[in-house]
Amino acid sequence: MQAMQRFKSMYARVITAIKRTLNLGFVFELARTLAAIVIALSVAAIIILIVSDDPGFTLRVFLLNPLTQPDGFATIFSRAMPLIFTGLAASVVLRAKQFNLFAEGAFFIGGFAGAIVAIHVGLPGLLLPVVALLAGGLVAAIFGTVPAALKAKLDVNEFVVSLMMNFILLWIGVYFLSNVFNDERAGDITTPLFPEHARIPYISQDSFFTSGVFIAIAAVILVFIFFRFTRFGYNIKTTGDNLAFAKYSGINPAGPIFSSQVIGAFIAGVGGATEVLSHYRRFNWTSLPMYGFDGFMIAIIAKNNPLAVLFVALFFGYIRTGAVQMEIFTRMSSEIVTIIQAVIILLVAAQAFLMSLRKRLMMRRIKGLKHVEATVEV
Amino acid sequence: METTPLLDMQAITKIYDNGVVANDNASFSLRKGEIHAIAGENGAGKTTLMKVLYGLEKVDEGRVMLHGNEVNITSPHKAIEHGIGMVHQHFMLVDSLSVAENVMLGAEVTKRGFIDKSHGIQKTEAIAKTYGLYINPLAKTQTLSVGLKQRLEIIKVLARDVSIVILDEPTAVLTPQETVELFNQLKRLRNEGHSIVIITHKLKEIKTICDRVTVMRHGKTIGTYDVATITEAEISKRMIGAEVRVERVERSIQGGKPILEITNLTRHHPGEPSLHDVNLSIRPGEIIGVAGVEGNGQRTLIDILTGYASSYEGRVLINGVDIRGRSIKAVRELAVSHIPEDRMIKGSNPFGTIGENLVSTTINKPAFNRAKGWLINGRKIRQYTQRLLKSYRIKADNTDVPVRVLSGGNIQKVVCARELDSQPSLLIADQPSRGIDVGSMEFIHRQIETLASNGSAVLLVSADLREIFRLADTIYVIYNGAFVGAFNNDGSVREDTLGEYMLGIKRQAFAKEVARRDAGNAAL
Numbered sequence: 001m002q003a004m005q006r007f008k009s010m011y012a013r014v015i016t017a018i019k020r021t022l023n024l025g026f027v028f029e030l031a032r033t034l035a036a037i038v039i040a041l042s043v044a045a046i047i048i049l050i051v052s053d054d055p056g057f058t059l060r061v062f063l064l065n066p067l068t069q070p071d072g073f074a075t076i077f078s079r080a081m082p083l084i085f086t087g088l089a090a091s092v093v094l095r096a097k098q099f100n101l102f103a104e105g106a107f108f109i110g111g112f113a114g115a116i117v118a119i120h121v122g123l124p125g126l127l128l129p130v131v132a133l134l135a136g137g138l139v140a141a142i143f144g145t146v147p148a149a150l151k152a153k154l155d156v157n158e159f160v161v162s163l164m165m166n167f168i169l170l171w172i173g174v175y176f177l178s179n180v181f182n183d184e185r186a187g188d189i190t191t192p193l194f195p196e197h198a199r200i201p202y203i204s205q206d207s208f209f210t211s212g213v214f215i216a217i218a219a220v221i222l223v224f225i226f227f228r229f230t231r232f233g234y235n236i237k238t239t240g241d242n243l244a245f246a247k248y249s250g251i252n253p254a255g256p257i258f259s260s261q262v263i264g265a266f267i268a269g270v271g272g273a274t275e276v277l278s279h280y281r282r283f284n285w286t287s288l289p290m291y292g293f294d295g296f297m298i299a300i301i302a303k304n305n306p307l308a309v310l311f312v313a314l315f316f317g318y319i320r321t322g323a324v325q326m327e328i329f330t331r332m333s334s335e336i337v338t339i340i341q342a343v344i345i346l347l348v349a350a351q352a353f354l355m356s357l358r359k360r361l362m363m364r365r366i367k368g369l370k371h372v373e374a375t376v377e378v
Numbered sequence: 379m380e381t382t383p384l385l386d387m388q389a390i391t392k393i394y395d396n397g398v399v400a401n402d403n404a405s406f407s408l409r410k411g412e413i414h415a416i417a418g419e420n421g422a423g424k425t426t427l428m429k430v431l432y433g434l435e436k437v438d439e440g441r442v443m444l445h446g447n448e449v450n451i452t453s454p455h456k457a458i459e460h461g462i463g464m465v466h467q468h469f470m471l472v473d474s475l476s477v478a479e480n481v482m483l484g485a486e487v488t489k490r491g492f493i494d495k496s497h498g499i500q501k502t503e504a505i506a507k508t509y510g511l512y513i514n515p516l517a518k519t520q521t522l523s524v525g526l527k528q529r530l531e532i533i534k535v536l537a538r539d540v541s542i543v544i545l546d547e548p549t550a551v552l553t554p555q556e557t558v559e560l561f562n563q564l565k566r567l568r569n570e571g572h573s574i575v576i577i578t579h580k581l582k583e584i585k586t587i588c589d590r591v592t593v594m595r596h597g598k599t600i601g602t603y604d605v606a607t608i609t610e611a612e613i614s615k616r617m618i619g620a621e622v623r624v625e626r627v628e629r630s631i632q633g634g635k636p637i638l639e640i641t642n643l644t645r646h647h648p649g650e651p652s653l654h655d656v657n658l659s660i661r662p663g664e665i666i667g668v669a670g671v672e673g674n675g676q677r678t679l680i681d682i683l684t685g686y687a688s689s690y691e692g693r694v695l696i697n698g699v700d701i702r703g704r705s706i707k708a709v710r711e712l713a714v715s716h717i718p719e720d721r722m723i724k725g726s727n728p729f730g731t732i733g734e735n736l737v738s739t740t741i742n743k744p745a746f747n748r749a750k751g752w753l754i755n756g757r758k759i760r761q762y763t764q765r766l767l768k769s770y771r772i773k774a775d776n777t778d779v780p781v782r783v784l785s786g787g788n789i790q791k792v793v794c795a796r797e798l799d800s801q802p803s804l805l806i807a808d809q810p811s812r813g814i815d816v817g818s819m820e821f822i823h824r825q826i827e828t829l830a831s832n833g834s835a836v837l838l839v840s841a842d843l844r845e846i847f848r849l850a851d852t853i854y855v856i857y858n859g860a861f862v863g864a865f866n867n868d869g870s871v872r873e874d875t876l877g878e879y880m881l882g883i884k885r886q887a888f889a890k891e892v893a894r895r896d897a898g899n900a901a902l
Contacts, residue, residue: 229756230752234754238730242727
C-alpha cells in the first residue's frame with residue numbers, strides 16, 4: 001500500500017519534470033533536428049540514386065546493414081564511443097562560450113598517456129585500466145591548462161592557442177613514440193603490445209561490443225548532472241550565457257573560463273585513453289585522429305545538451321557504419337557521409353530553418369485562445 | 379473631417395521568432411496634420427506596430443493603407459519613399475561625423491564623383507530655418523548635447539522629405555526644458571502640415587501636445603480617443619486596466635549610524651565620466667535620490683559603490699567597513715544589493731530560467747544546496763522561485779521558462795525580487811523602473827519603500843524625475859561628476875528647478891548646504 005503511494009508520488013514528479021522539459025520550444029528544436037536528419041539522408045539517397053548502378057541494393061546496404069548485420073549494433077556503438085567523449089568535451093567548452101579546439105590534441109595525448117601507463121606501470125587487475133584512463137585524462141587536462149590559463153589570465157584568444165597546441169602535442173607525441181617508447185622489434189613506429197589485463201574488455205567473447213561504451217555513457221550522465229545539479233556547472237553556464245551578469249552576480253569569470261576548458265580537455269583525454277585501450281593492441285598514432293573536430297560538430301548539432309550528444313554521436317556512428325558497409329559491398333564511396341554531415345550541420349545551424357512553420361503553429365494557438373479572451377474584454 | 383485617413387493600419391498581427399505576440403490584430407489610423415500618441419505599457423506592442431509601418435519588421439497578418447491605397451513596406455528605404463520617417467529611441471548617429479554629414483548620410487549628393495558637402499550644409503540650414511530647428515551644421519556630432527542630438531535626428535528625417543514622422547519615446551532622455559522645446563518644434567511641424575506619431579507612456583505629454591491618442595494593451599489596440607475629451611486617469615485606466623495613484627508615502631527616517639558614508643570620493647579614469655569630491659551619507663530608512671542627466675558621473679559612482687571600479691580617492695564605508703579593494707562579491711557580502719541600469723545586460727541571464735536568475739547571487743547559500751554543498755537543491759530553488767513569482771506578481775507560465783520570453787516589466791520584477799528579497803542593508807537602485815509599465819513601476823516603487831521602512835538605506839539613481847519625487851527623502855543633483863544641489867523632497871522643489879541644476883545652469887554653494895545638513899543630522 002505504502003509502496004503504491006510512493007510509486008504514485010514519484011510517478012507524478014517524473015510527469016511534471018517531463019512536462020516542464022517538453023514545452024513547445026524543446027519539442028520544436030527536436031523536430032527541427034529530426035527534419036534536418038531526414039533531409040540530409042534524402043540528399044544522400046538522391047546522390048546514390050544518380051550515381052549507383054543498383055541504387056536499391058546500395059541504399060539497403062547503407063541504411064539497413066548496420067542494423068541487420070550480426071555485429072551491427074556493436075560497431076555503431078564502437079564508432080560512436082570516441083565521438084561521445086569529444087562531443088561532451090566540446091559541449092562543456094562551448095557552454096562557457098569558449099571556442100577552444102583542444103579536444104583534438106587532448107584526445108591524442110590522452111590516448112598516448114593511457115597507453116604508456118598501461119605498458120609501463122605495473123598494476124594488478126582492474127586497477128591498471130582505471131589508472132590508465134585517469135592518467136590519460138589528467139595529462140590532457142594538464143596540457144589543457146595552457147590555453148585555459150592564457151585566456152583566463154591574459155585574455156589570449158583560446159581558439160588560436162588551442163589550435164596550435166593540437167599540433168605541438170601531436171609532434172611531441174610522435175617524437176616520444178618514435179624515440180623513447182618505440183618497440184624496436186615491431187618494425188614500425190609503435191609501442192609494444194599492451195598487457196592483456198590493461199585492455200578494456202568486450203562484453204562477451206563473440207562480440208565486438210566494447211565495455212568502453214559504458215564509460216562513455218557514464219560520462220554523459222556525469223556531465224548532465226554537472227550542469228543540472230552543481231554550482232560549478234551553474235557558474236559555467238551563467239558565464240557562457242551572459243558574462244556581464246555573471247560578474248554582477250559575484251562570479252569571478254576567470255574560474256569558469258579556466259575550468260570549462262580544463263574539464264573539456266580531461267573528458268577528451270579519458271576518451272582518447274578509452275579508445276586506445278578498447279580498440280587497439282598497441283599505440284601507433286602518428287597523426288591527429290580527427291575525433292576532436294567531429295566532437296565540435298556533434299556539440300553544435302546537440303545544442304550543447306549532453307543527452308543529445310549521446311544520440312547525435314550514435315547517429316553518426318550509424319551512418320559511418322553504413323558507409324563502410326556500403327564501401328565493402330557496393331561501388332559507392334563512403335565519403336557520402338561527409339555530405340550528410342554537412343547538410344545536417346547547415347540546416348541545424350540555420351536559425352531560420354522551419355521558423356515559419358513554428359510561427360504558423362503559434363498563430364493557430366493564439367487564434368484558438370481568441371474567443372476566450374473576447375469575453376473578458378470590456 | 380476627412381473620410382479617408384492619411385494612413386490606416388488594419389488588423390496587424392506580428393509574432394516574433396521567440397514566440398512573443400507583439401501585435402495582435404492591432405489597428406491604427408492617422409489623420410493629416412495631427413499629433414497622435416500611441417500609449418501603452420512597455421511590451422504593449424507600440425514600438426513593434428511602428429516598426430512594422432517603418433519597414434523594420436515584417437508583418438504576419440494585416441495590411442497598411444496609405445492615402446486609401448494598400449502599400450507593402452518591406453524596408454525603411456521603402457518607408458521613406460512613401461514619406462514615412464522614424465526617430466528611434468536610441469540615436470542612430472555617427473558620432474565622428476559633422477551634423478551636416480549625418481543629415482545626408484545614406485542620401486549623399488555627389489558632384490563629380492565626390493560628396494557635395496556644401497549641399498548638406500545648405501539643406502541642414504534650410505530645414506533649420508523652415509521649422510525652427512536651429513543647429514550648427516558644421517559641429518561634430520559627439521560634441522552635441524542629448525537634446526541637440528535628438529533635434530539632429532528629426533532634421534535627418536525631415537531631410538528625406540517625409541510627411542509622417544514617428545518618434546519613439548522622444549522625451550526619455552531629455553531634461554524638462556529640452557522636452558518643452560521639443561514640443562514647440564513638434565507643434566510647428568504639425569502646423570507645416572506634417573503628421574506626427576509619438577510613442578510614449580507618459581500621460582502628461584499626451585495631454586500637453588497630442589490631438590488624439592491610441593491606447594494599446596497586450597499587443598491589441600484598445601481604442602482611439604480625442605485627447606480633449608479624455609482625462610489622464612481614463613487613459614491610464616485603459617492602458618493598464620486599473621487606476622494607479624502616484625503619491626509619495628510619508629515615512630519616518632530612523633536615526634542612528636549611517637549605513638553608507640562617502641567622503642571626498644574622486645575618480646578620474648580615461649574614457650568615462652569623472653567624479654569630483656562627492657560626499658554623501660545615508661541613514662537607516664533613508665532614501666537618497668540622485669537626479670541628473672545620464673553620463674554625468676552616476677555610473678562611476680555606482681561602479682565604485684558596487685565593487686566594479688577599484689581605483690579612486692576618498693573613502694566609502696558600508697556599515698563601518700571600508701570597501702576599498704573588495705571584489706563585487708565581497709561588496710555584496712556586506713548586505714549590499716544592486717538593481718543595475720540595464721536588466722538584459724547586467725541584470726539577468728536572458729537564456730537562463732527564472733529560477734536560475736533568482737538565485738544567481740545566493741546559490742552558495744546552504745539553503746539551496748545539498749550533499750554538503752556539492753549539489754544544487756533543485757526542489758528548494760523551485761519552491762523559492764514559486765514563492766517569489768507569487769509575492770512579486772511576476773507573470774510567467776512556470777519557473778523553468780527562460781527569462782528572455784518575459785515582458786520588460788516582468789524581467790525587471792525578477793531582478794528586483796532577487797535584489798530585494800535578501801533584505802539588504804543598502805540598496806543601490808539604478809533606474810529601477812526605466813522602460814517598464816506603470817503597474818510594474820508602482821509595484822517596484824512600493825517594494826523599495828517597504829525596504830526603507832524596514833530600516834535599509836537606499837541610494838536611488840534615476841533620470842526620471844517622477845521616480846525621484848515619488849521615492850526620495852532628499853534629492854541630490856549630479857552634474858559633471860559633482861553634486862551641485864541638494865533639496866528636501868517636501869513638495870517645495872519643482873521639476874524645472876531641478877532641470878536647471880541638472881543642466882548646470884544653476885549651482886548651490888554646496889559645501890554650505892552639506893554643512894547645514896550635517897549639522898542638522900548631528901542635532902538629531
